[in-house]
Amino acid sequence: MSFGDVATKAGGGGSPEDGGLGPLGDRLSLGVAARLSRYLQVLTQARKMGKETISSQELSEYTHVNSTQIRRDLSGFGKFGKRGVGYNVDSLVSQIRKILRTSGQHNIALFGAGHLGKAIASSDIFADHGFRVVAVFDQDPAKIGEQVGPATVRHVDDLKSVVEEEDIVVGVLAVPTAAAQELADKLVDAGVKIIFNYSEALLQVPPEVTVHTSSPAVDLLYALYFYLT
Amino acid sequence: MSFGDVATKAGGGGSPEDGGLGPLGDRLSLGVAARLSRYLQVLTQARKMGKETISSQELSEYTHVNSTQIRRDLSGFGKFGKRGVGYNVDSLVSQIRKILRTSGQHNIALFGAGHLGKAIASSDIFADHGFRVVAVFDQDPAKIGEQVGPATVRHVDDLKSVVEEEDIVVGVLAVPTAAAQELADKLVDAGVKIIFNYSEALLQVPPEVTVHTSSPAVDLLYALYFYLT
DNA sequence: TAGATTGTTAATCGATTAACAATC
DNA sequence: TAGATTGTTAATCGATTAACAATC
Numbered sequence: 001m002s003f004g005d006v007a008t009k010a011g012g013g014g015s016p017e018d019g020g021l022g023p024l025g026d027r028l029s030l031g032v033a034a035r036l037s038r039y040l041q042v043l044t045q046a047r048k049m050g051k052e053t054i055s056s057q058e059l060s061e062y063t064h065v066n067s068t069q070i071r072r073d074l075s076g077f078g079k080f081g082k083r084g085v086g087y088n089v090d091s092l093v094s095q096i097r098k099i100l101r102t103s104g105q106h107n108i109a110l111f112g113a114g115h116l117g118k119a120i121a122s123s124d125i126f127a128d129h130g131f132r133v134v135a136v137f138d139q140d141p142a143k144i145g146e147q148v149g150p151a152t153v154r155h156v157d158d159l160k161s162v163v164e165e166e167d168i169v170v171g172v173l174a175v176p177t178a179a180a181q182e183l184a185d186k187l188v189d190a191g192v193k194i195i196f197n198y199s200e201a202l203l204q205v206p207p208e209v210t211v212h213t214s215s216p217a218v219d220l221l222y223a224l225y226f227y228l229t
Numbered sequence: 230m231s232f233g234d235v236a237t238k239a240g241g242g243g244s245p246e247d248g249g250l251g252p253l254g255d256r257l258s259l260g261v262a263a264r265l266s267r268y269l270q271v272l273t274q275a276r277k278m279g280k281e282t283i284s285s286q287e288l289s290e291y292t293h294v295n296s297t298q299i300r301r302d303l304s305g306f307g308k309f310g311k312r313g314v315g316y317n318v319d320s321l322v323s324q325i326r327k328i329l330r331t332s333g334q335h336n337i338a339l340f341g342a343g344h345l346g347k348a349i350a351s352s353d354i355f356a357d358h359g360f361r362v363v364a365v366f367d368q369d370p371a372k373i374g375e376q377v378g379p380a381t382v383r384h385v386d387d388l389k390s391v392v393e394e395e396d397i398v399v400g401v402l403a404v405p406t407a408a409a410q411e412l413a414d415k416l417v418d419a420g421v422k423i424i425f426n427y428s429e430a431l432l433q434v435p436p437e438v439t440v441h442t443s444s445p446a447v448d449l450l451y452a453l454y455f456y457l458t
Numbered sequence: 459t460a461g462a463t464t465g466t467t468a469a470t471c472g473a474t475t476a477a478c479a480a481t482c
Numbered sequence: 483t484a485g486a487t488t489g490t491t492a493a494t495c496g497a498t499t500a501a502c503a504a505t506c
Contacts (some may be wrong), residue, residue, distance in 0.1 A: 027458050031473070037450040038334065041442075045429050055487065062431050068475055068485095075489050084482040092326050101457050102450050116352075119345035119403075125429060129446040133453070169456070170449060174348075185483040196445065200293050200354060202274050210452050213270075214445060217358040220399060221266040221331050223423050223439050228330050229256050260497070284463065296463095297499060304465050312464040314505040467506080473496075481488080 022059060033100065035073055036135045038063045044128050047089045055086035098223045106131050107166050109192070111183050112174035113138040113153050116198060120174055121149025139179065156186065172196040174201040184211070262329065264302055268294045269325045272376070273357050275354050276318045284315035286406025335360050337396050340412050341403035342367040342375065345427060349403055369410065378454045385415065394417040401425040413440070 019115065020222045028036070042062045046054055051086065056078065057076075060067035074080050074087070079096055097103045110117055110133050120126070121133050136151045137159065138144070146153045154162065171187040173180050180201035187195055188209055197203055197213040206212055257265070271291045283305075290295035295385055303309050303316070305330055308344045326332045339346055339354065339362050345397050349355070350362050365380045366388065367373070375382045383391065392398065400416040402424065409430035416424055417438055426432055426442040434440055 028233050028454065029276070029472075033451055033454050037447040037454075038444070040450065041447045044429060045431050049431070050428075057487080066475065068477095068490095069473080070476090071488060072490080081488050082482060083480070086487065094503045100454050102453055106449075106453060114348070115344045115406050116348035119343070119348055122344070126446050127446075128429070129450055131446060131449060139483075169453070175327075190297060193456055194449070196449060196452075200277075200357070202271060210456065212448050212452055213290075214448075215267070215270050215354075216443065217355050217360060218266040218270045219441050219443075220335075220355070220360060220423070220425060221269065221358055223441055224260055224331055224335060224398070225257065225262050225266075225329050227422055227439065228271060233459050258496075286463080295499065297466095297501095298497080299463060301498090302468080308465075311506060312504070313462045315463065461506105463504105463506080464501105467501090468504100469499090469501105471487085471498075472495105473497080475493090477491090477493105479488105479490090 022149045030097070032073055033075075035063070035065055035069070035097050036100055038065065039070065039073075039091065040100070040129070043089055043093045043096070047093060048128075051089055053082075053086040054089050056081075056090075058086075102130060104130060106132045106170065107168045108132060108170045108172055109135045109137065109159070109163065109166075109168045109187075110148075110151070110172045110174060110175075111137045111156075112179075113140070113143045113148050114174065116174040118148055120172065121151065131170070133172075135162050135168065139175075156183070159186055160190045163187075163192060168192060170196060172195045172198070177201045254405075257328070261302055261305075264292070264298070265325050265329055267294065269322065269329070269358070272318055272322045272325070276322060277357075280318055282311075282315040283318050283321075285310075287315075288375060296394045303326075327440055333359060335399065336363045336397045337361060337401055338364045338366065338388070338392065338395075338397045339377075339380075339401045339403060340366050341386075341405075341408075342369070342372045342377050343403065345403040347377055349401065350380065360399070364391050364397065368404075376384075376388065385412070388415055389419045392416075392421060397421060399423045399425060401427070403427045406430045 039059060042059060056067040056070045059070050074192045077099055080092055108131050110121055113136055117136065121136060126133065133149055133151055136148045136153045137156045138153050139156065143153045144155055171192045173183055175183060177199040180197060180199040181203060184195055184205055188205055193204065193209050195209060195211045196203065197211055203211050268288060271288060285296040285299045287301050309321055310325055337360050339350055342365055346365065350365060355362065360376060362378055362380055365377045365382045366384065366385045367382050372382045373384055379448055400421045402412055404412060406428040409426060409428040410432060413424055413432045413434055422438050424432065424434065424440045426440055432440050
């Protein structure tokens with residue numbers, strides 16, 4: 001359970017006008033949305049590796065979600081698979097993107113041009129899913145103008161105008177814990193509604209803003225528990 | 230749902246001999262273990278900030294877990310709180326660590342001395358929870374001997390002996406996707422049972438080994454869905 | 459005392475899964 | 483055809499929550 005605070009309704013049945021695509025009019029439940037995102041990650045990587053079809057069993061091995069549940073999740077939106085064969089990877093990627101409404105490009109502002117910031121900017125872990133780092137900010141004047149991944153480091157004072165110009169929907173904080181809250185405040189002030197926090201700070205934001213705090217140590221603690229018992 | 234594949238039994242009731250600490254003899258359910266880990270993260274940070282007590286309501290705000298459920302989770306193991314006051318942060322940290330059996334130190338081997346590896350080694354996101362990076366490996370001969378965080382970069386050929394000498398229980402892969410599977414194989418061969426994967430590779434490992442793949446983009450997709458709808 | 463917050467009950471709701479017919 | 487895998491049902495199980503008495 002490493003997802004942000006996002007209100008939801010249970011997804012009822014589809015209306016007659018939803019074109020056979022299931023309950024697209026309703027919001028997905030938290031669990032379904034989380035699992036679909038996960039399937040998408042595996043499918044994206046499977047496609048990179050040249051895989052053309054994939055079975056619910058294979059998807060299950062990589063996502064650790066029960067294969068029956070995978071079929072159930074998918075069949076709620078249409079008959080995407082072929083019996084005896086599996087699912088076409090390419091087409092399933094498109095379908096899930098459609099369901100999650102994340103087919104387009106989404107722009108990210110990255111804060112912190114240290115090791116972590118550079119790692120994020122040069123990785124394609126975001127790029128593969130349509131997220132583009134279009135702006136990088138750092139407090140250190142010496143770093144302004146430096147090239148980090150595809151972007152040039154700017155001063156935080158430019159934040160508000162950059163958010164508007166570049167249509168930024170997500171702010172990623174790769175800064176020391178002590179600097180995080182102040183930047184979160186500035187992001188909120190600039191109208192950004194999704195904050196991805198790589199620091200350890202416990203961020204305080206208005207209810208309409210979603211904070212996701214990355215917590216690898218939590219995941220490790222959890223894995224370790226089942227290893228130790 | 231970003232946790233690894235870990236078998237479990239539902240946690241039954243505590244036995245009369247469990248010293249009032251609840252069902253410590255049984256395995257926690259997946260959900261309870263995940264949530265306790267999460268509480269621990271927030272409590273650890275709250276303690277750093279000098280907070281002495283915390284209410285289930287406050288914990289709820291930071292973890293996005295319902296406050297009733299937090300009280301329920303905790304009361305299953307003992308009466309840790311004080312009515313009208315809340316929970317003592319220090320003592321709750323100890324209690325949860327006891328329940329999760331992660332009071333001790335656990336040693337990590339880190340692979341990849343690039344930006345991400347350096348960010349991980351110098352962060353205290355792991356250190357705060359008793360994880361210590363005791364060995365760093367890199368394929369690049371030029372990096373051997375370099376100091377990364379508290380450790381010196383070594384050659385992967387030394388892996389097996391280092392795992393034994395340093396009692397390493399977790400391997401963290403901060404390497405390019407193409408290099409990940411080979412290192413995973415070597416970790417499995419050396420007897421490591423928990424692999425933390427920061428690459429995009431879909432790792433294949435024996436069933437007794439747990440792989441956790443970090444997937445910030447998945448979390449973003451998920452957050453974005455609820456933002457867009 | 460008055461206010462706050464825990465611990466716990468009881469009811470509901472959604473997630474999970476085994477099983478299997480349908481069908482590629 | 484024979485084997486594989488989906489789509490779907492029906493039953494179960496665990497998670498979630500509102501409500502409130504207990505008590506600091």
